[in-house]
Amino acid sequence: MTDAQPPKSTSPFGSEAAIARLKDRHAAERRFKLYGQLAIGIALSALFVLAYSIISNAAPAFTKHEIVFHLTLDAETVAPNGVEDTQATASNISGFYSLIQDDLRETFPEAATERQLRRELYALVTRLAVLDIARETAETPALIGTTKRFTAPLSDDLDLYLKGGITARRTLTVGQAGRLSVLESGLYSLSDSGPDGFPEFKAKIETDTAADSSVLIRLQDAWFRLEAHSGAMLTLTHLAGALPQLGEQQSAEISALVLFVAQANRAVSDRQIAWAILLQEKGRIRRKQNFDLLTKADSTYPELAGAAAAIVGSIFTMLITAFFAIPVGILAAVYLEEFAPKNRLTNMIEVNINNLAAVPSIIFGLLGAAVFLNFFGMPRSVPLVGGLVLGLLVLPTVIIASRAALKSVPPSIRTAALGLGASKTQAVFHHTLPLAAPGIMTGAIIAMARALGETAPLLLIGMVAFVNEVPTGPDQESTALPVLIYKWFSGAERAWEPMTSAVIVILLVFLILMNLVAVLVRRRFERRW
């Protein structure tokens, strides 16, 4: 558009000076447009980076690995106090966990002999993972004595390893296996099928890996760790899986898995990795959608934790906030806008409402703690108190939005109603308020969205508590989504990181939904006059 320059001095419309000024003006316009586009570009790219980083961080948490077990629930182990004592059965974690332990020991007998190895093996499944089957068995005693398929989440660190985390890795081909023989207890030597002693492999090991990287060697069903490679031999420690025939010519391909992070520096041992790979090959470890994230409450173990308690807590909190802030806010706005006399007191109230909207949210948390908890003696950590505090927090916003909406209704509507003999209240409730409703609802929903994302006030009234039961009412202990983000983010295990991002995604979905509703309400009920 701006390319169309006016013709040079030949123009019949102006002097050369005027044309030069015009040129400056066009240049200024182009500059301004460019600045504007730049600003939008910055905003959009910030948004994209945010969305990309959160979603890519969260992606691993949307699936998780589970181990399949077929447990025979014999009465003696799972219900030592008798079938009738369902309470005892439901909390008989040791009994159920021993079934898991037995199964794991049977699968990997090489770990059965040593205590240290057994502990490593049992770490594949968390003790508390059996809570589900314990409860189910307590509820349906008919299960006792049968064989039940049960899936337990894999320990969080192994889960992360299988998703490609924990350590960088690389697979190498080694060559043809020769003879495997025992050096001493647990230590084996493996020769090449030819006389060379895996020269290519050894060269790669020398050049490509650090001194403390683990090199795992796969020979048929067994995993070994490479301890040394001298002469024509590889010296190996047996880690997991059934040993091949000793002393025979193997004539099998061998491969190697290089783990670049040293065993001492990661949460999973070489042996656990080998077990996990073997279980995966047997089809006993599967990757599944992580619906637990939406259905389970918090836990100290990332693989058992879910955001359900926080989601439900947030919903209860929002309901309380909405039931408190929206009616009170609308009534205050209607009174101030339509009924209050215009005097100094009203002015002062107005100014203070505007100030209140700018008060940092943590102050409202302090207020909530002082008034609701200490003075009224309400329980800590419940959505009722959280909702009231957030309601107070967003009340000024609701009032301001509602007043703006009421103000935007043309005064002619009001005078028309009054001129017909409507009382002030009738004019407000029949005409002004319905016309302002879309604006009020939009403001209220956006205020709710703000409340949904608030963390600080909830921390101060104790909604940061560890909650491992999904709350059933607004008077139950509970937590909220932003608080859960804060809590999980400060968790020590690496697995909390994707989980935190996943909760952020859930929170963002809620926020987007609420804003969408606000837009729809505005579109649907917008009236023109």
Place this chain on the structure above:
Amino acid sequence: MASATPLITPVVRAERTDNPIKIDCRNINVFYADNQAIHDISLLIPDRAVTAFIGPSGCGKSTFLRCLNRMNDTIDIARVDGKIMMDGADINDPAIDPVLLRSRVGMVFQKPNPFPKSIYDNVAYGARIHGLASGKSDLDRIIEKSLHRAGLWEEVKDRLAAPGTSLSGGQQQRLCIARAIAVNPEVILMDEPCSALDPIATARIEELIDELRERYCIVMVTHSMQQAARVSQRTAFFHLGKLIEVGDTETIFTNPTNQRTQDYITGRFG
């Protein structure tokens, strides 16, 4: 100066009126905070006739009109002194509820202001809040009658459910008149009812006003002297918050007694 010919020659239609007095305003003063807008105005307004208020902008004619249905009550800083007797009762008496007063004194505003509702609901609103209709059919009858009287029935009878705001400007103003009529008032106040309309719509409204004066006491503020001359029987000239002259329209436009009236209607100021 008496020789100056008036700009406006009144139409013959504006006959003298000897109708009984409907509203008797005595010594009206209006203050906006410390600012006096109306200075001691006394005025008689006859029934079943059109009384026009003319005068330059800011002369207080709209303010005075708004005294007649106590619309000034809705302005916090406004204060009205004096007696306005309507059918023998002072409408400024605190015992009189402005809500009831306004059901007897309807008002039509400068800019057409239909509610953003259907045509039907616009007209029905006043009747509903005052409980004038005993049932649906009664309400239908009131609405048809009011739209008839406002000369709008033929144009909208097939689309009563359409929004009032979808009508043209002139139709909207007639809808507002119908809305005022539906409450069954005795007095209709019109605050420059044609100033937002084109000449054709204006002509229709003027015709309508002429018909309506058969039934109602009409008080109209207008900026157009021609309009005052065409439709009113009585004319009051306001200037700087004072009533300068009031009389039969014919007299005011042909033989005003006051020099300022003379100057105004001959176009020397205003």
